[in-house]
Amino acid sequence: xxxxxxxxxxxxxxxxxxxxxxxxxxxxxxxxxxxxxxxxxxxxxxxxxxxxxxxxxxxxxxxxxxxxxxxxxxxxxxxxxxxxxxxxxxxxxxxxxxxxxxxxxxxxxxxxxxxxxxxxxxx
Numbered sequence: 690x691x692x693x694x695x696x697x698x699x700x701x702x703x704x705x706x707x708x709x710x711x712x713x714x715x716x717x718x719x720x721x722x723x724x725x726x727x728x729x730x731x732x733x734x735x736x737x738x739x740x741x742x743x744x745x746x747x748x749x750x751x752x753x754x755x756x757x758x759x760x761x762x763x764x765x766x767x768x769x770x771x772x773x774x775x776x777x778x779x780x781x782x783x784x785x786x787x788x789x790x791x792x793x794x795x796x797x798x799x800x801x802x803x804x805x806x807x808x809x810x811x812x
Contacts, residue, residue: 713721797807 800807
């Protein structure tokens with residue numbers, strides 16, 4: 690005696706699909722593959738745009754950095770030149786002062802040797 694299928698259940702043939710995931714049609718598989726490709730491409734574009742933005746920022750910072758570094762270097766050089774000029778002026782002034790004092794002393798000694806003297810005003 691053959692058994693009848695339970696109520697509401699269709700008769701399964703041995704050639705039918707196994708229980709679980711049904712095999713999709715070729716057009717559906719191609720659609721899913723294409724969607725995956727598009728998703729991957731969009732992710733790649735986002736990553737590329739992010740890297741491009743970083744590269745542009747780095748390039749601008751590099752250019753600004755060089756300009757700023759050059760201006761800082763020029764400013765330091767200018768300050769060092771001014772300081773060196775002040776030092777040189779101070780050294781020269783001191784040497785001239787010593788030279789004139791020495792000349793004055795020699796002149797005073799020459800006059801004293803001749804019996805002459807320099808009239809000095811006292812305060």
